[in-house]
Amino acid sequence: MGFKKVAEIQEFDKIEKKLVEVDDKKILLTKVGEGYYAIANKCPHMGGSLYKGTLKDGIITCPRHGAKYDAKTGRGLGKPKILFLEFKMQDDRSYPVKVVENDILVNINEE
């Protein structure tokens, strides 16, 4: 319940994304600009790990079929195609993040 510590800001000196687990949920934690953001790690298309994707300019690209998501909001971007067929991309979920001193906290229970 409530915010839970998932990382320390110093970790993001060397990385830009981290896979964390809160209450059995896998969360992709990213640093975009000076902010930290948390979205569900599971791609809404077919469950690919977004953590294994690439993060560039605030956009995370799923490694499985190339769907793109806004790393800040988890919203799907564009219309991905597989074998020329478009598929409907659901919006992913994002979670509130706050920084307290050196700690990064995520709240997965708040809508």
Ligand code: FES
């Ligand atoms: S599983 Fe992510 S785009 Fe298909």
